Amino acid sequence: MNILYFAWVREQIGLDQEQVEPPATVEDVHGLIAWLAGRSGGYASALADPARLRAAIDQRFVPLDAPIAGATEIAIFPPVTGG
Template sequence: MITIVYFAWVRESIGHDEERVERPAPGVTVADLIAQLATRGGGYAQVLSDPAKLRAAIDQRFVPLDTVIGDAKEVALFPPVTGG
C-alpha cells in the first residue's frame, strides 16, 4: 500500500486529504496514477483530468509527473504552490 495526500482544490474536489491505495506496479509513474484515479469519476475526474494543472511530490520532494513511483511511501498531488 502507499499513501496519497491531496492539497488545496485537489483535496476539496476529491473530498478527503489522504487515502491508502494498492502499491502501483513497477514502472508506474505519477502521471499514470493520476490517470488511473481520474477514472473513478466525480471529484476525482474533475480535478485529475487535466494533469497540466497539477504538481506532485514523492516522499515529500517535488517531482515531475513522469517520475516512477517505485518503492515510495507517499505521493502528494496538488496545484502549483502559492506561498510567500
C-alpha cells in the same frame, strides 16, 4: 501507498488522504493521476488536467513522469505561489 491531496484537489475529491494500491501497470505519477481520475466524478474533475498539477514523492518535488516504485507517500496539489 499513501496519497495526499491539497487545496482545490482535496476539495473536489473530498479527501485529504487515502491508502491505495495501484495496479502494476501504473509506473509513474502521470499514470497514477490517470488511474485515480477513473475512480469517480470527483477524482475525474480534480485530476482532469494533469498540466495543472504538481506532485511530491516522499516529500520531494518531482516531475509527473517520475517513477512511483518504492514510494510510500505521494502528494498531489496545484502549483504553489508565494507572496
